[in-house]
Amino acid sequence: MGKNPEMPKRVTTLLKKQKGKCTHCGLFFREDDLLEVDHKIPKSQGGKDIYDNWQFLHRHCHDIKTASDGSPGTKSGCNSAEPKPTRKLEKVAEKLVMRYA
Numbered sequence: 001m002g003k004n005p006e007m008p009k010r011v012t013t014l015l016k017k018q019k020g021k022c023t024h025c026g027l028f029f030r031e032d033d034l035l036e037v038d039h040k041i042p043k044s045q046g047g048k049d050i051y052d053n054w055q056f057l058h059r060h061c062h063d064i065k066t067a068s069d070g071s072p073g074t075k076s077g078c079n080s081a082e083p084k085p086t087r088k089l090e091k092v093a094e095k096l097v098m099r100y101a
Contacts, residue, residue, distance in 0.1 A: 006092075010037065014056040024061035031091045034059035042071030 014037065020028050029035060038057045041047030057065060 010051075010054070011056070013051060014054060017051075018056055022058050022061050023055045024057050024065050027058075029056070029058070029089055031089055033089050035089060036062040038062050038065060042066075042069055044071045045069075 015029070022029060035056055036059050038055050039047045039049075040053050040055055043049070047053050
């Protein structure tokens with residue numbers, strides 16, 4: 001997982017840091033998985049918008065984690081008024097690329 005102009009820096013940094021695995025379920029991310037960036041400590045509970053507080057999760061793992069961590073997030077929308085677009089990991093020309101689902 002190196003640099004790719006079609007993949008945001010935050011995504012590549014988190015994928016490298018997590019070695020391609022979801023921190024909630026421990027499974028490797030696969031092509032076509034729906035992925036979301038999560039705040040380990042929810043912003044509603046004082047969590048910051050920094051790399052140390054972000055993690056990449058499968059969409060369904062994010063929903064489970066948000067429901068159990070006491071944050072007021074809404075399903076797949078977290079704390080925002082409108083849900084954020086979901087990203088999907090795709091393989092293009094032998095490279096992994098993030099696309100909006």
